[in-house]
Amino acid sequence: MKGYVFHGPGQSAWQEVPDPAVKDATDAIVRVDAVTICGTDLHILKGDVPEVRPGTVLGHEAVGEIVETGGDVRTVRPGDRVLVSCITALVDRIDDALSQGWSVLVRGTARAVTEPDEARRLEERAYSMPWVGGRRDVWVRIDPVGITGRRIESR
Structure with a gap:
């Protein structure tokens, strides 16, 4: 799959990255339909957040569909449409x-309301x-x- 990868201040590119996998029982995998970067990502790209290491995939606000969940996930299931956000x-x-x-x-x-009623x-x-x-x-x-x-x- 493609990811927008940070390589250092002022250096980033779309490139192939490994597909995600469920590692912990609380993980959920989302097939992303649309994603964006936010102000935090812009600060990372500028080099204002030194804790973020080169190789980090950016873009943590997305809309998509749950395709797989870990065994402890109870609030979503495969097929659910979700909004992924790091912000409350x-x-x-x-x-x-x-x-x-x-x-x-x-x-x-957070999840998109898709039921018409x-x-x-x-x-x-x-x-x-x-x-x-x-x-x-x-x-x-x-x-x-x-x-x-x-x-x-x-x-």
């Missing part, structure tokens, strides 16, 4: 007039619009493993 969901609500608000961080497994219910209940306007083409559900929050106040 963070929701902030700020009241500019009062200079206060709240922030909620949800950690867990569930997507329709989400569309009906949404009270906000996408930042770029228009309609939402994809809904994402997070099966939380942890939720934290904080109050935001101006001092």
